Amino acid sequence: MNKRRLLFCLITVLVLVAIGACMMVIGRGHTIYFDNKSLEYEGQKYEAIRRINVNVNGEQVAKLSKKERGMATTMGQGFKFDIEVIREKDAEPERYSFDIRIPYGIDGIVVNLPGMIAELPQAAWMEEFIPAPTVEEEEDETPAEGDVMDDFGVGGDL
Amino acid sequence: MKNQTSAGKKVLGFLGSNSVPIMFIIIVAICIPLSGFSPVFLINEIITRMGRNIFLILSLLIPIMAGMGLNFGMTLGAMAGEIALIFVSDWQIWGIPGVVLACIMSIPISVLLGWMCGKILNASKGREMVTSYIISYFTNGLYQLLVLYIMGAIIPIIHNSIKLPRGYGVRQTVGLLTMRQSLDNALAIRVAGVKIPVLTFLIIALMCLLIVWFRRTKLGQDMRAVGQDMEVARDAGINVERTRIISIIISTVLAGFGMIIYLQNMGDMATYSAHSQIGMFCIAALLVGGASVDRASIGNVFLGVVLFHLMFILAPKAGGVITGDEMIGEYFRVFVSYGVITVALVMYETKKRRAKAGMAAQLEAAQREEEQQ
Numbered sequence: 001m002n003k004r005r006l007l008f009c010l011i012t013v014l015v016l017v018a019i020g021a022c023m024m025v026i027g028r029g030h031t032i033y034f035d036n037k038s039l040e041y042e043g044q045k046y047e048a049i050r051r052i053n054v055n056v057n058g059e060q061v062a063k064l065s066k067k068e069r070g071m072a073t074t075m076g077q078g079f080k081f082d083i084e085v086i087r088e089k090d091a092e093p094e095r096y097s098f099d100i101r102i103p104y105g106i107d108g109i110v111v112n113l114p115g116m117i118a119e120l121p122q123a124a125w126m127e128e129f130i131p132a133p134t135v136e137e138e139e140d141e142t143p144a145e146g147d148v149m150d151d152f153g154v155g156g157d158l
Numbered sequence: 159m160k161n162q163t164s165a166g167k168k169v170l171g172f173l174g175s176n177s178v179p180i181m182f183i184i185i186v187a188i189c190i191p192l193s194g195f196s197p198v199f200l201i202n203e204i205i206t207r208m209g210r211n212i213f214l215i216l217s218l219l220i221p222i223m224a225g226m227g228l229n230f231g232m233t234l235g236a237m238a239g240e241i242a243l244i245f246v247s248d249w250q251i252w253g254i255p256g257v258v259l260a261c262i263m264s265i266p267i268s269v270l271l272g273w274m275c276g277k278i279l280n281a282s283k284g285r286e287m288v289t290s291y292i293i294s295y296f297t298n299g300l301y302q303l304l305v306l307y308i309m310g311a312i313i314p315i316i317h318n319s320i321k322l323p324r325g326y327g328v329r330q331t332v333g334l335l336t337m338r339q340s341l342d343n344a345l346a347i348r349v350a351g352v353k354i355p356v357l358t359f360l361i362i363a364l365m366c367l368l369i370v371w372f373r374r375t376k377l378g379q380d381m382r383a384v385g386q387d388m389e390v391a392r393d394a395g396i397n398v399e400r401t402r403i404i405s406i407i408i409s410t411v412l413a414g415f416g417m418i419i420y421l422q423n424m425g426d427m428a429t430y431s432a433h434s435q436i437g438m439f440c441i442a443a444l445l446v447g448g449a450s451v452d453r454a455s456i457g458n459v460f461l462g463v464v465l466f467h468l469m470f471i472l473a474p475k476a477g478g479v480i481t482g483d484e485m486i487g488e489y490f491r492v493f494v495s496y497g498v499i500t501v502a503l504v505m506y507e508t509k510k511r512r513a514k515a516g517m518a519a520q521l522e523a524a525q526r527e528e529e530q531q
Binding site: 030134 | 249250251252253254255256258259262263265317318336
């Protein structure tokens with residue numbers, strides 16, 4: 001292989017690796033869960049709010065009463081959202097905008113909205129979402145012999 | 159009178175060389191009114207299926223150009239695409255970035271598998287199709303070993319939604335909901351109730367242009383020369399073996415991309431069976447479009463996808479109307495579609511033998527002439 005061709009190959013590989021790395025950053029998906037639940041931090045209690053509407057890109061993704069949870073999905077490490085807080089019936093809504101950074105390695109985060117509105121530190125209102133473990137039977141998901149070997153859908157040996 | 163005879167010969171020649179697509183057009187023309195489907199429904203279905211399948215079928219053109227016949231080994235590229243999609247899905251890369259990353263990740267796997275396939279096909283010249291068909295089975299075994307035992311055990315798989323409950327191996331179905339139709343929905347427009355996936359069609363158009371351009375490059379010309387006559391090409395200084403390997407590598411890489419486009423449209427992946435029939439479907443569609451083992455064009459790809467997939471949509475319904483049982487229509491479709499592959503292979507062999515016999519007769523006549531002199 002001559003030098004020019006080798007250089008061309010190397011540059012191609014580097015460009016592809018760079019594009020791949022960019023895709024890994026901008027395409028990393030996260031699920032954000034919004035909680036409207038009471039929160040205790042350093043001995044002080046932050047009560048759940050009567051009604052919180054969550055908007056992402058101008059579209060309402062959750063309408064939360066007390067003790068409710070909503071969710072939205074996003075790609076990348078930054079997530080912007082707006083909320084409308086209604087503390088009392090027929091009261092004028094208070095509007096807030098937030099821009100949070102999501103750690104790359106975490107699939108889902110839970111955001112406590114009353115804690116966020118109270119401007120507590122991030123550690124108080126953000127935590128990782130860990131799905132509840134589900135018990136599954138082992139054999140159910142293992143492909144049967146026919147599924148693996150038989151491409152013609154007739155079953156048995158071919 | 160002479161003009162009429164030559165025109166008649168031309169028409170007969172045209173009918174003879176396009177008998178398969180003409181037969182399918184007639185069947186489809188009969189089935190459309192019987193099925194009762196609305197034109198909007200049919201156009202919608204066909205456009206969706208075109209976006210889903212054309213890229214995969216385009217991957218078959220280059221080995222045909224290099225005289226290697228129908229590349230049943232495109233399944234290898236499909237497997238590479240699936241492996242890349244499993245990783246991308248596990249790493250939670252969503253949407254178009256997920257599709258792009260899967261394409262990039264499939265390249266080294268496709269190149270390796272394509273190189274291996276090309277090497278084996280070089281050792282079995284003249285029997286490329288059957289060899290590539292068997293290679294796809296052999297590689298399927300390796301794929302299953304990787305996916306069923308190595309992934310999760312040696313290669314880390316993080317998410318339980320992908321891993322089997324026993325702790326290693328990949329589930330029978332991998333969900334691709336987070337990238338489902340991400341290409342098809344980007345820039346999509348609706349015209350009279352028909353959804354047109356503009357970005358997917360732009361990618362296909364770019365691929366077609368690349369193939370047209372590639373044919374005119376030095377490598378493309380070499381491939382055509384190798385496809386016409388390997389010995390003459392070798393005498394002309396072309397590295398025949400290398401050219402054939404490159405054609406299979408390109409085909410495998412494109413098949414990997416095609417499989418990723420196909421699966422992002424479907425929205426989920428049957429880990430152990432998604433690739434198994436893909437080669438057969440693509441080859442059948444190409445042949446239905448009027449291609450043969452040694453000649454195929456981009457036009458054949460488009461016509462083939464439209465006719466072959468119209469049969470998929472229409473046959474069960476039309477069969478149901480005619481016989482009262484939709485399954486009979488489906489059996490008819492399977493019979494006709496795969497019958498086409500058989501007929502194409504038989505026709506190719508017959509043509510080859512006739513050409514050989516013709517050459518032998520010419521040689522014999524020349525020898526006789528020489529003896530008489």
